Amino acid sequence: MEKPLYPGCDEFSILGFLLELMNVKVTCKMTNVAMDMILNLFSHAFKDANLPKNHYEAKKYLRTLGLGYESIHACKHDCALFWKEYKNLENCPVCSTSRYEENVKGKKKPVKVLHYFPITSRLKRLYASRHTAKEMLWHDQQRIKEEGILRHPADGKAWKHFDTLYTDFSNDLRNVLLGLASDGFNPFGAMRLSYNDARFYVPPSLFETFILYLIEMNSYH
Template sequence: MDLSYRMKSHWNKHGEKQESGEKLDNEATKDETYNLFQAAYFIDEELVQPIPINEPSEHGHGDEFIRRLEEAQTPLYPGCESYTKLSAIVDLYGLKGKSGLSSKHFNELLGIIKRMLPKDNVLLDSAASIKSFLKIFDMGYEKIHACVNDCCLFRKKYEELDNCPTCGASRWKINKRSKEIRKGVPVKVLRYFPIIPRFKRMFRSSQMAKDLRWHFDNKSTYGKMRHPVDSLAWDLVNDKWPSFAADPRNLRLGLSTDGFNSFSILSSKYSCWPVMLVNYNLPPMLCMKKDNIMLTLLIPGPKQPGNDIDIYLQPLVDDLQLLWENGVEAYDAFSKSTFNLKTMLMWTINDFPTYGNLAGCSTKGRKACPICGKNTHHRWLRFSKKFSYMGHRKFLKPSHPYRRKKSWFDNSVEHGSKPRALTGHNISAVLNDFPNDFGKGGDKKRKRNNNENDGDDDEDEDDTSDIDNQNELTRWNHK
C-alpha cells in the first residue's frame, strides 16, 4: 500500500490532475484576496447597488472599480501563475504584522524582493504605497488625542483645545530639556477602529451575510445550550424587543476588555487595554474564531484606565447607540436588498476588577458584591487588615443545618434571609445624582488608618472581639 496516496495532492491513479500542494495553496490565496477585494469595493455607498463592470456610475466609481479590479487580477510579473499584485501585497503585509517589522526594514525587504523579480514586475516598493493601495478596504483606525490624566478625549467640543478643560494638562508633549511644547505630538493617543463600516462590509459578502442569519433557524430543540441563542438572555431580548428580533440580520454583540503588558511578560510598567466585540449571530464554529473577533479600541498606557475607562469608550458607545436607536442603511448581498441594520450589546465578558470598572459597581470593600450592593454582609478584621465576607449562609433554606453550626463559621447562628438583588431601576435611582469625576489629576489614594474600624458603620457593628476576629481568620485559613 502506497502511504503517500492518502494525500489529496498525490491522487493521480484515477485520471486526476497532479498538482502540488503549494500551487493549490497559492490558488486559494488568490481566490481569497480577490473575494475580499470584491466584498470591499463592489458596492457603491451612495447608490447601494452593484456597479456593472462595463458601465461607469454617475459618481465616477465605475472607472475606479474597473481599474482596481484589473490591478487585483494582474499577475505579479508576466507569466506568474502563483501570485497576483493584490495577493502578493496581502501576504507580505501580513508578514510585516506578524513579525513586527518596522517600516524601514519592510521597505528594504520589498526592495530586495523587487530586485529578485523580473524587471517588469508590479510589486509596490514601500510600506506607504501599500497602505495607500489597501485603503480601498476602509480598514484603518481613527487617532483620538486623550488627556494624560484620562480626564477627556479631545473630540467634538474639545477638538480644538490645547489643554485639558478639567485638569489643565497639556495635550502635547513637552521637551524634557528645553521645556518647550512640541505642538503636533500628542501625549496620549486612543486608536478607534470604527465598527459601522465593518458591520456593513460583513453583509457585502453573500456567504457572510448568510452566516449572520444562522441563529434564526438553529435554536436548540433538545434542551442543551451550545450557543448563546439557546440562553435565557436571548429569549428575554426576543420577548422585550420583538421588532429587533424579527429581523435575523440585526446583530447581537458581546464586549470584552482587559489589560496586558505589551513589552514584557514580567514587566508592569506599561499596560495596554484592547476592547473587543464578539458577534453572536454567527454559528458556533465561526463565532469565537479570531478572524471574527473585532478589535474596536486600543487604550494606551502606561497606567490602566481604571474607572476612567468610560472616557475611552465614548466613540464606541456613540456608534452602538446610533446602531441601536436609529440603525444604518446596509446592503445585503445574500438577499440583494437594502435594510436598516441595528445592533445590541447583550453583555460584557471580563474578570471581576474589570467588571467593576465597566459597570461602575464596587467590587471591594464594604459593598463588594454588585448584586447585593449595600446589603453585602461584610466584617473588617483588624489584625489581618482586610474584609471578610461570611454571610453566605443566609442564602440557605431557613431549616438548613448549616445555619446553626457556630463553630464551623463565625461562632454565630444565622437568622438572616437573603437580600434582594438590585434591579436596573434600583441602580439607576442610586446613581442618578452621583458625581462622576474623571481623571487622575492630583488625586491621591486615602491611606487607611490602622486604628480605624473601616467598613463597619455604626449600625453594622457587632460584639465580636479582636480575639474572635483573629481566631476567625485562623479557622478560615485552616479550612
C-alpha cells in the same frame, strides 16, 4: 479587489498578499522603515508584481477597502478623548493635562493615541462575499435552537433581552450584535495569585448600553 499579484499568479491576489505581509509585520514587530525597505526591494526585484512601493501606500490601499483606522488623541490619564466637541482642545477637559508633549526637535506630539477601527465598514466587507455572508446568518438560519441549552451567545439572556427591546433591529437577520469577551479577569490587580478566577457577570443592561454605544460611534463613519 481580486486582481492577481502578477500576471498568471493563481495563489495570491494583491489584497491577499498585502494582508499576509501586514500580518508578518505585526507578528514580528517590524518597524515601518523595515516595511518600506522590503516593499521597495520587492518592487525592484519583481517588475511585473502589482505592489505598493512603501508601507504608506500599502496602508492607503487597505484603507480604500474599509480596513483602515482612525487615530484619536487621548488624555494621558484616560479621562477623555479629543474627539467630537473636544477635538480642538489643547488640554484635557477633565484634568487639564496637556494633550501634547514636545519631542527633541521641539515639535508637538500627542501624549497618547487611540487607534479606532470602525466596525461598520468591516461588517460591510463580511457581507460583500457570499461565503462570509452565509456565515453571518448562521446564528439564526442554521443554529440548533433548544430551550434551556446554551450553545451560542444567541441562546443567552442578554441577546434575547436585547431582541425583545429592539424588535426593528432584531427582525433583520443581517443586523449584528457584538459581545464582550475576556480571557481572564483580574479586577483588583492581584497578579500574585497563582490562579485566575474569571467568573464575572455582565448584566443585560450593560450589554445593551455597549451595543448602543458602538452604534453611535459608527454612525459618524
